[in-house]
Amino acid sequence: MRAETADTKSRAGRRTIGLSAQLIALPRRHREEQQAERAKARQVWKEDDWVFTTATGRPVCPYSDYHEWKDLLASAGLRDGRLHDARHTAATVLLILGVPERTVMAIMGWSSSGMARRYQHVTDGIRNTVAKQVDGLLREVGEEGDGLSEEAN
Structure with missing residues (x-):
């Protein structure tokens, strides 16, 4: 038996995920x-x-795949990386989108939430979004007059 046709290493390796219309169009175009x-x-x-x-x-x-991946990164002007790094990117995109951890685990095929900590990376964009949310909350509280007292200023 060839490695390419062997069963996946676990049940999680075979799973159903949702695809956007744009992603569904890609394999259809490939088939044509x-x-x-x-x-x-x-x-x-x-x-x-x-x-x-x-x-x-x-x-x-x-x-x-290896060579095409490397060529794709170079032509896009991106830093060199492993194809596996795309899993980190996918997991981080799900974090940016605010997808619940349980759903991320199902999509990515993880059995433990510790994998989210390993694969999902907090980006500057996430940090900036949180800072803006905190800023907005402080403004709202300050405007209402019940959260920021004069002594705190």
């Missing part, structure tokens, strides 16, 4: 492009039900 490749390759195409294939339907070399 692959159907065009299939038609162009004709009898050379090897049909094995792979989602990502070479131009002749064969499985993509696992190292291709």
